Amino acid sequence: MTTGSVLMATTLGTVADKSGTVLSGAAPSVRHVLGIQQSFDDLGRPLRDVTFCVVDLETTGASAAKGSMITEIGAVKVRGGEVLGEFQTLVDPEGPVPAFITVLTGITDAMVVAAPRIAEVLPSFLEFAAGTVLVAHNAPFDTGFLKHAARRLEVPWPAFEVLDTAVLARRALQRDEVRNVKLATLARHFGATTTPDHRALHDARATVDVLHGLLERLGNLGVHSMEDLAGFTSRVTPEQRRKRHLADPLPHAPGVYLFRDRNDEVLYVGTSRDLRRRVRGYFTESETRTRMGEMVSLAERVEPIVCATALEAQVRELRLIAAHRPPYNRRSRFPDRVTWLKLTREPWPRVSVVARVLDDDADYLGPFRRRALAEEALACLHEVFAVRRCAGRLPRTPRGSACALAELGRCLSPCDGSVTQEHYQAEVVRVRRAMTADPEEIVVALRARMRELAVDERYEDAGRWRDRLAALLRGVHRTQRLRQLAGQAELVAAAPGSGGWDVHVVRHGRLCASGVLPPGRPPAPFVDALLSTAESVEPGPGPLPAATAEETETILRWMEQPGLRMARGAWHSDLASAARHLSLLPSS
Template identity: 45%
Template sequence: MPAVPAVPAAPSRIPRARHRQLSLDDLGTPLAEAEMVVVDLETTGTDPSSDAITEIGAVKVRGGEVLGEFRTFVDPHRPIPAYIASLTGITDATVAGAPDIETVMPMFAEFARGCALVAHNARFDMGFLRAAAAAIELDWEPGVVLDTLRLARLAYGRDEVRDHRLGTLAAHVGAAVAPDHRALSDARATVDVLHAAIERLSNRGMTTLEDLAGAHRRASAVQQRQRHLADSVPSAPGVYQFVDDHGAVLYVGTSRDLRTRVRTYFTAAETRRRVLDMLPRARSITTIVCATPTEAAVRELRIIAEKQPGANRHGLRPEKATWLRLGPGREGLRGARIARDESDGSAQIGPLRSRHDVDLLRGLLTDAILGRGAAFERTTGMGPSGEHHARLRAAMLEDPAPVLDHGADRMSRLVELGRYEDAAAVRSGLETYLAAARRAQRLRAIARCPLLVAARPAPPPIAAMRPGWELLAVRGGRFAGATTIGADGDPVGAARALASTSTGESELVAPLCHGYHQEAEILLGWLEGEGVRIVLSEGSWSQGVRARFDAGALQERWSARLGWDAGDGAAAPPTGTDPGAEP
């Protein structure tokens, strides 16, 4: 089930502070202005290291008003235990055909971008979200996190409620929705509990987002001593950098509101060890104001890749990506550090997660195209014949069907033999292949487009303003400019102005966006969003019709082996567990 678009709701205003007036020098975000995403998860169990998410429900709120909702099932790629299915009503059939976490997690991260996260017993939900992000190598870390369980314990004593479970609290505050162990219902109930707790706690002087996040803690002496660094930071979208005495960059981040975000580093809400260790060495904070959040995200990537700041979770080195390359002629399949032009008959897929994936995919493609007995290609260095080379190239660039048919046949035979772990390993290899080919397909297409200027509706920066347009210019997959215009502005004129700038980016374009693929993927995410319209273009931006490098293609092949219709709830390919075993 796809994410549900924004749904307006009747306002339920968060009360403003009664006991003190906020001034420009106060640290923190007033609660009436804070955007929060209240999230709830359903999972296959309680351990983020071994269990998986089956459903995500989230509600975005600001000032007591609902701004939007997000809901989707997630295929956990493992059986759902019977007691979990009984509790939630989510069964294996429910999640059959649902997107996997590799698709859902980036969507949720975008939905929650720039917002505080709220959950009831937040440690549970944040643990699963962090584990999901790490599993797909998504560079995601929640900012301010509020736990309604902790807030409710502060707001309501045992003389008022018998316990602080979500159901008890929802009934006590008169929530409009009763929690029922389904993600969106529980998230909606949590919203009402949150607002009731805020109303109670605001009377005790807790009037900012950071007040609530640090209700159980106090800012450290270093944070209090260094908070003056935020004084000159503007309230605008952009990139911020913590800099030491020698001008070295210690940490880089981005925000839709630089001043509000930077201030949180000097409150009790900031608990990340790498950030707290960096603060004593910081002597200034420099900022780059950007036209749009997309521009800020790209600039952040470029700065991290260039400066390699130690306090960021890991430095980005896109130039060290690993690819699976089929050379021209009879060179065969091998790992490569540089993506090259493919006009000579070569082909590449990737970037891959590691060198281990090179051997995995080389074996899978060789077995599928040349046959299991063709191991000589891998061991002797002899390349494939002209016919086999053409088939390998087609499987990497155009049509995954031969590889998926081969994999589905192998899984079917292994399942018949009861070798479920081996069947799951085959499935994992196929998913790695599809992801690598899909990634290369998207990068290849955007790299070949000399210029693309697109527009999409942009939310107004001020509530009283009418929505306008956000424009983005891309040259060969590289960021070339961004701007915003009002609803009455001329998108074509703005697009032409963007096209005349940043022409130097064309000189840095590389095949498959080598050396800047993370940047290209940010831009692709923007271009593939809802409401995007192409305004100007040079060349073409297109992908092959047959090249379905996605999980749905694998599901169809597996369903065909079982003689089922993939649209009728057919079972997912094996996940490494005996489907007939007791939970």
């Protein structure tokens, strides 16, 4: 491997975990990344450099959705304790001001009759607040009215960060300090220079003083950046916030992260294009899942596995979840818990539900994630084709008796010798074509059946056959996709990535090596070096790839993106049959 041209290349090799189990596809050690220093970007945005726009509204009622309108907007823009500007205007609510609102705010119909309407005011306010963090006391009320007005006027709403001083006060102040977190109470507590009186600018000025008092209090608790502040106001527990240092050593790079407990057992495996930023999210308001809060409380360290590309990270995640079966991962823990439909190879073949694929030259359909789905697909085959349904092998010359299905004309009845092998094999050929090539014969027959049921107003029965047919078509489509890639001995594909070209070696549906080709570098030496480090694999049995179905499907999705280039091997996607039929099914 030449230095430079393949600097970011990595190979999905093997490494043993602490129990000695070999984990296929596990990454080489990356513990050297734990000693890196933080950059200025990692320290976050210091609060003294953040521009806040503290806003307050007066309205004609409590709910914009129920027709209440804005009557006044007041805002103060501050940074580093200095006032940068103020914004204040009355707003014509386009209707009368209720009497109780006049009593509360002092705003009368006469005051707003000549005021501009919200259609004129909102763009001016958004320009004033552009690039700031919006602050309000009980922020959902104020931002809710502003967003509602923006939607009604079809004005794009900027992606403001929003800070709620009421929430901040609940987190920062003790019950014995203030009896509640009303604006008037907090203004008195912090000695605000402006007394709130339900006029927008006055209340905004009071909220500025409350904000500064809260930030001063939080500074003593180690909250110095906007990121610290966002974490402090989140719904995560204090214990979770205290563990945010676990993210500090992680790099800003794509890869996989493993949360481990005090016994070094894996609790959870995840993937991200930016390891540090994603793991930080588990300690802030961006993570709201209860199970994840429980997981973080048990975690003692986070192990990063840096990957060259996002696809490599996704594949490593799947392999590590399957290897460790972490208790807090819901999906991908048991890739072997799938079922297949098998058209047996015997004198009188039948279709059965099986748990695994054997190297026995039989035809398989699947995998199905649940046995019930496989049975629904099997019902479609039995509805259209008269192959036998009885279990067990039959001798070449059976001497049994006909079953009830044979008497109903639903089975060719090889049991009693009433059908020739040639006739029966012709039926098997039709089954094989529907399972492995094109299920059109089943689609035509079952759509006719659904129409008959609909004419008889048996809509539930028609819906059940629709669902069964959908299960079959998804199974055929999945089998076709897996077989297409599993049959390729070696492919080298490249697609544009953030740092150049993401290059991957795929053998029999398994990701074997990954790397990033920097812009301007010749591809041939890079590809040769990558191939020399790629994992060797043997093909899987039948349609099964040399990997889990989920891994191969992840690779397929990557290969179907626009801009893909083939560096080695030929590839084209031609899977129209099942997908076409599936798209024509009636909706639920």
